[in-house]
Amino acid sequence: MNADSLMQAMNELPEDLIAEALETERQRVPVKRVLRTLLIAAVIAVFFSVTAYAAGGNLGSITSSARMGRHWSTLDVLPKAERMLGLGMTVPERFESGFVFADMDITYSDLRDPDGAIVKTYPEFYANYTRGDQTLILNVQAWERAPGGAGWLEREQDGTTLYCHSFTYKVVPVDYRETEEDTARKETGELMIAWGGDEVETFPMCFVVFERGGAAYALFSYDGLAMDELCAMAGEIIRMNE
Amino acid sequence: MEDEQIISLFWARDERAIEELAHRHGGLCRAMALRMLGSFQDAEECLSDALMAAWNSIPPRRPEKLSAYLARLTRNQALKRRRDSERLKRGGGELNLAYEELDECLPDPESTEQCWEQRELSAALERFLRGLPAAERRLFLRRYWGCESLRELAAANGWSESKVKSMLFRTRKKLRDYLIKEGFACECGFPDAGHE
Numbered sequence: 001m002n003a004d005s006l007m008q009a010m011n012e013l014p015e016d017l018i019a020e021a022l023e024t025e026r027q028r029v030p031v032k033r034v035l036r037t038l039l040i041a042a043v044i045a046v047f048f049s050v051t052a053y054a055a056g057g058n059l060g061s062i063t064s065s066a067r068m069g070r071h072w073s074t075l076d077v078l079p080k081a082e083r084m085l086g087l088g089m090t091v092p093e094r095f096e097s098g099f100v101f102a103d104m105d106i107t108y109s110d111l112r113d114p115d116g117a118i119v120k121t122y123p124e125f126y127a128n129y130t131r132g133d134q135t136l137i138l139n140v141q142a143w144e145r146a147p148g149g150a151g152w153l154e155r156e157q158d159g160t161t162l163y164c165h166s167f168t169y170k171v172v173p174v175d176y177r178e179t180e181e182d183t184a185r186k187e188t189g190e191l192m193i194a195w196g197g198d199e200v201e202t203f204p205m206c207f208v209v210f211e212r213g214g215a216a217y218a219l220f221s222y223d224g225l226a227m228d229e230l231c232a233m234a235g236e237i238i239r240m241n242e
Numbered sequence: 243m244e245d246e247q248i249i250s251l252f253w254a255r256d257e258r259a260i261e262e263l264a265h266r267h268g269g270l271c272r273a274m275a276l277r278m279l280g281s282f283q284d285a286e287e288c289l290s291d292a293l294m295a296a297w298n299s300i301p302p303r304r305p306e307k308l309s310a311y312l313a314r315l316t317r318n319q320a321l322k323r324r325r326d327s328e329r330l331k332r333g334g335g336e337l338n339l340a341y342e343e344l345d346e347c348l349p350d351p352e353s354t355e356q357c358w359e360q361r362e363l364s365a366a367l368e369r370f371l372r373g374l375p376a377a378e379r380r381l382f383l384r385r386y387w388g389c390e391s392l393r394e395l396a397a398a399n400g401w402s403e404s405k406v407k408s409m410l411f412r413t414r415k416k417l418r419d420y421l422i423k424e425g426f427a428c429e430c431g432f433p434d435a436g437h438e
């Protein structure tokens with residue numbers, strides 16, 4: 001018997017064992033909020049990384065997926081998250097607007113080329129804030145370059161450039177077929193599609209991105225928050241960094 | 243389209259089944275074949291062969307887990323390609339091929355025994371894996387069934403690569419001991435089972 005025999009024998013394993021490994025690879029996360037965060041992580045990954053990878057401009061063919069690494073419900077362990085991320089960061093306990101820290105995660109994102117091969121895997125930090133029924137999300141990862149393309153606008157806040165983007169975020173099941181209207185709206189930056197939801201859902205999404213100390217901060221909400229409010233909260237983080 | 247609907251298309255001999263299966267589970271299988279073979283073209287061909295094998299085997303088969311079924315077919319194709327490529331490296335002359343073709347005509351007294359041993363080995367492997375803690379089992383399967391890299395596994399679990407390496411080492415050692423206990427002549431098992 002040799003390693004070939006073992007590799008071959010493994011192919012005869014029952015489907016439930018194989019499915020367990022495959023499902024872990026897909027990382028289907030049952031909790032809706034977590035799933036939504038992961039789908040958003042996938043979108044952010046494309047925003048930040050696609051320009052670096054797809055120099056030819058073939059943005060539509062780059063995909064990404066994200067999976068949960070660690071989850072914490074206290075800011076006390078922020079140093080641990082910073083070690084995992086490899087970055088120092090500023091994470092407020094509360095914003096003047098009334099949003100209060102709820103929990104935080106480290107996720108891992110894979111950026112895949114059109115053949116499905118992973119070209120990059122990297123960690124990201126997420127902190128969730130709540131104000132009544134509304135949720136605000138703060139994402140931090142290593143800064144590579146300013147996001148750009150259709151739909152992005154620049155603003156100044158406390159001496160720092162903010163990159164802002166408003167669009168419709170559409171979560172769809174994996175077997176969803178993109179319509180012609182979807183494609184047209186994606187090209188103008190009005191729509192972003194994330195595959196992996198249980199059903200088709202759309203959200204108005206606002207993004208504000210800026211750089212501080214080598215870290216890319218992204219503040220966003222899918223609860224209809226106004227861009228001005230997001231920019232003001234970005235200003236708070238910028239001032240805390242001074 | 244849901245798995246059950248795709249299987250119904252296969253049973254109705256509707257060729258859309260192949261397209262739907264590729265759309266639903268092809269990405270995962272293509273990525274696995276790519277990890278195993280390191281070539282986009284080979285991975286694509288493996289997936290095509292696996293889809294054809296699914297067409298030829300459903301019916302009569304009715305897979306319970308369609309993703310696992312297609313993944314298994316893809317992995318079989320990838321292993322076959324690897325064996326072919328190893329054979330070519332050793333020398334792929336016509337003499338080799340002629341021997342292989344004639345070999346198929348001979349009743350091989352060992353083949354039944356080998357086939358039986360392979361089934362026994364697979365059953366032992368299943369018992370071993372079911373006895374492992376879930377996290378350890380998943381890690382082992384993702385590495386040796388799905389051929390994911392140490393880097394991918396470390397990132398997926400939020401662990402360091404050295405932790406993944408050491409966990410896999412311990413599992414391989416357990417497997418080696420288990421197979422010896424079960425009476426398999428474990429001359430090597432995984433090549434580096436005895437060294438961390």
